[in-house]
Amino acid sequence: MAEIGSDVEKAASLLMQGELVAVPTETVYGLAGNAIDVNVVAKIFAVKNRPEFDPLIVHVPSLRNADTFVKEIPKKAERLAQLFWPGPLTLLLQKKNDLIPPLVTAGLSTIGVRSPDHPLTRKLLTALPFPLAAPSANPFGYVSPTSPQHVNDQLGDKISYILDGGVCEVGIESTIVGFTATEQAVIHRLGGLSLERITAVLGEVDVLTHSTSNPSAPGQLKSHYAPGKKLVIGKIEELLQVHPAHSSGILTFSQDYHSQYQRILSPGGNMEEAAKNLFLFLREFDTMPIDIILTELLPEEGLGRAINDRLTRAASVDNN
Ligand code: TXA
Ligand code: MG
Secondary structure (H helix, E strand, O other): EEEOOOHHHHHHHHOOOOOOOOEOOOOOOOEEEEHHHOOOOOOHHHHHHOOOOOOEEEEEOOOOHHHEEOOOOOOHHHHHHHOOOOOOOOEEEOOOOOOOOOOOOOOOOEEEEOOOOHHHHHHHHHHOOOOOOOOOOOOOOOOOOOOOOHHHHHHHHOOOEEEOOOOOOOOOOOEEEEEEOOOEEEEOOOOOOOHHHHHHOOOOOOEOOEEEEOOOOOOHHHHOOEEEOOOEEHHHHHHHHHHOHHHHEEEEOOOOOOOOOEEEOOOOOOOOHHHHHHHHHHHHHHOOOOOOEOOOOOOOOOOOOHHHHHHHHHOOOOOO
């Protein structure tokens, strides 16, 4: 198992030596390594068992730190970074050279850049002379980790150190925003920064929906973010007529079904609280003696959109 501790200097020194370290962010834990060393980047793909067509996000202390590897930054990107960085927002910016190896970006002409909002990881990024490539610290296709224990459970035998920053505040991955040739903003992944907060600044933006093949962001693959148990979405009352309560997990937004295997995302109906609990609860269902998870969609507003996106993808996995 990996060592879990909050020693930023130790994490920095391991990263300087080309090791991988799991790091906390406000969204989910990342599996971090030196983004400019192709051998380290290759290790990230290997540890996650991630296909090389799925690009990694590069983490920087601030937008200025991206100047060495991205071309001129669109005005709208600049504006979003000003308002929402550090925070749960990834910007897809044009690469200007191969300082960040093509393996990181899966050969794409854009690079996903994010400045995460967690004090330990910010300290780490500031101390290091290179940016950190960091996908979510889970095996490819599985639910993202929101605590050091989640990382240890799945990747503990493959990495030596997990920087302990507690439970992730936001709990759902960053919102990914790209830009067209005419600098129109396009949302590639709904996430921890709500659509409403982005449209309040930029006006209407397109949202790419997920697909089953040839996605523009492979994390957009429809079957992704899946727990080990089969998950179905519908009206809980109706689902309970088909699936017996004694062998079903129930995941609701706020309603209580008084079932033994139930998790309520937010009894008070708060989207932020629901997002923070989502991945923890999906993991908990995996340890329960149930055959299936019954769940419902949340209202399509605020973080509810991103939560619904993850639930819909989890439901489209065939893992009977
Ligand atoms: O909140 C987050 O974004 C977390 C934390 C650790 O920062 N990271 C994360 O990384 O969720 P990952 O690798 O699990 O998901 C990154 C997503 C993938 O779906 C990938 O396809 C997409 O970002 N992505 C990265 N670079 C891209 C690019 N240049 N163009 C399109 N999609 C990109
Ligand atoms: Mg991921």
